[in-house]
Amino acid sequence: AVEVVGDLLQEYAQQERQASFEQWRARLEDNVVQQMAWVKKRADEAHAASKPPGPLAAIDCMPLQRILASLPRPEGVAVSLSITAEGLRKATKCMLHKACGPDQWDAASLLRLPGQFWEGLAAVWNQALSCNKAVDLILGFAACVWSGAGGLYHGLSCPVA
Incomplete structure (x- = not known):
């Protein structure tokens, strides 16, 4: 019984993650400003990781x-x-x-x-x-x-x- 509950819990958690991702994607789909902000944020993160540390x-x-x-x-x-x-x-x-x-x-x-x-x-x-x-x-x-x-x-x- 514990295994069944654990499996169900994992399945529901995966469904929640997928639903959350789909909602995020739907919000971005028609919003060019948010799309650009997301791309800029990712580019800034990649650029910051490539910089040498400060003195x-x-x-x-x-x-x-x-x-x-x-x-x-x-x-x-x-x-x-x-x-x-x-x-x-x-x-x-x-x-x-x-x-x-x-x-x-x-x-x-x-x-x-x-x-x-x-x-x-x-x-x-x-x-x-x-x-x-x-x-x-x-x-x-x-x-x-x-x-x-x-x-x-x-x-x-x-x-x-």
């Missing part, structure tokens, strides 16, 4: 800073991490079917780099971790990158003090 200076980071400032800071914990070249390669292999980063390097291209690159990268990470530089950078900025129109990438960084 970084136009982004107000203060709300994020206020929220993060109100949160309690965790107590320091002694963590000993050791980054290895093999560990970095394994992590990169896990990303073989992921999209490229903003620099257009995919995981397969990175994996073709010589072993010296991976050893050097591991050494850089280990040094940064031992000096707490990486932690300072992570805590110092909230960053996100998103893909824009035409394959362009845009970054947003807000200092988090």
Whole structure:
């Protein structure tokens, strides 16, 4: 019985959507002004989506800073991490079917780099971790990158003090 009621409900909801669409279409059919307004609205939406975002200076980071400032800071914990070249390669292999980063390097291209690159990268990470530089950078900025129109990438960084 529950399945029958659910099916009827879906059928009536579909009929309501269809009737609403038909009413909208009938209203537009003889009204050239509304037709032009609808076309203009769609064109404006498509044009707005293709525009690059505004400059970084136009982004107000203060709300994020206020929220993060109100949160309690965790107590320091002694963590000993050791980054290895093999560990970095394994992590990169896990990303073989992921999209490229903003620099257009995919995981397969990175994996073709010589072993010296991976050893050097591991050494850089280990040094940064031992000096707490990486932690300072992570805590110092909230960053996100998103893909824009035409394959362009845009970054947003807000200092988090």
